[in-house]
Amino acid sequence: MGMDIHLQAGELAGWLNDAALPLWRQKGFDGEGGGFVETIDMKGEPTRADRRSRVQPRQVYCFAAAGRRGWDGDWRTAAEGGLLYFDRVYGQPGGFYGALANADGKLIDASFDLYNQAFALLAFAHLAEVLPERGAEMVGRSDNLRRQLEARCKHPLAGFEEDDPPRLPLGSNPHMHLFEACLASEEVEGFDRVAWANLADEIAHLAMDRFIDAESGALREFFDHDWAPFPGEKGRIVEPGHLFEWAWLLLRWAERRGNAQAIVKARRLFEIGEKDGTCHDRDVVVMTLLDDFSVADPTARLWPQTEWLKAAIRFSALTEGAERERYLASAGRAAAALQRFLDVPVRGLWRDKQKADGSFVEEPAPASTFYHILCAIYELEDCLKRM
Secondary structure (H helix, E strand, C coil): CHHHHHHHHHHHHHHHHHHHHHHHHHCCECCCCCCECCEECCCCCECCCCEECCHHHHHHHHHHHHHHCCCCCCHHHHHHHHHHHHHHHHECCCCCECCEECCCCCEEECCCCHHHHHHHHHHHHHHHHHCHHHHHHHHHHHHHHHHHHHHHHECCCCCECCCCCCCCCEECHHHHHHHHHHHHHCCCCCCCHHHHHHHHHHHHHHHHHHHECCCCCCECCEECCCCCECCCHHHHEECHHHHHHHHHHHHHHHHHHCCHHHHHHHHHHHHHHHHCCEECCCCEECCEEECCCCEEECCEEHHHHHHHHHHHHHHHHHCCHHHHHHHHHHHHHHHHHHHHHHCCCCECECCCEECCCCCECCCCEEHHHHHHHHHHHHHHHHHHHHC
């Protein structure tokens, strides 16, 4: 299996550098109006779809990360232009970002979503790393946004409210992306390491104590105001893609902090994702389970495959012997699943949804997925190097 995964890593890197990055730079960045398009159709042309604010910092992250890895295309115009557009179109008084604009850059939904703020923080951290001359500015923006979040929607027990005034259900998913932003920020030169590390620790413990069910080891999506599972079906939802994504994040945190409990929790999340969250006929991660691990939605989207790959390859790097071989085999299956979604007529695009019968939904490729794919390919390279 060892050689196989190196081969897959090489294929994926070639796809990213030679096809996806050039295509999304040329067609996915709107040179005239600024900003990133929401989708590119299967002929390779940008659409006029409304633009979710999260897509902007996610694409900024992609081009900043590519620049840092030495991609030789013009990443800088896209990364800096995307941030400029994000600020101009979505920026609200008080420093938060709104939710949705049309293709002409007119804001049509200014509402607050914790999720969108988390991605702004991720973009600031990555821009600071690749553009040292803007480092001080990014430190200031990042600190300001974190303080605003703490002032506006800090939860009395731990973590954050969904809004001010509070609304239910509370969600684990925005915290997952805040956790990711904290882990990035605490490593950047000049950032407030203590503040970011403290927030990362708070979220890690909230996940281990509340998001993850003490008995089953599964992570839930929706919660009541006291961080108990939300009543009814909503509180029973478990997303395999997020099991893998949390496993990957907890492994990164555990390695930095020397926390053994987080590794135990991550191992169990991975096990549920692989055993119950994967459709064995199609060998893909499905969308949704309930807390008894029955399948609630057999659709497979692209992004959970990337999270499976990230978690599997990081477990491979942190284990040895037969255990490492088992995780490497899993990573190979995840890479193969991902590659099936990338097999489209215009190289550099992707399918988003595979139906239960194995056919793919005919629709444009969503830009929002690029962040998942690029991160997985870089993680695969990094972990293989470590081994």
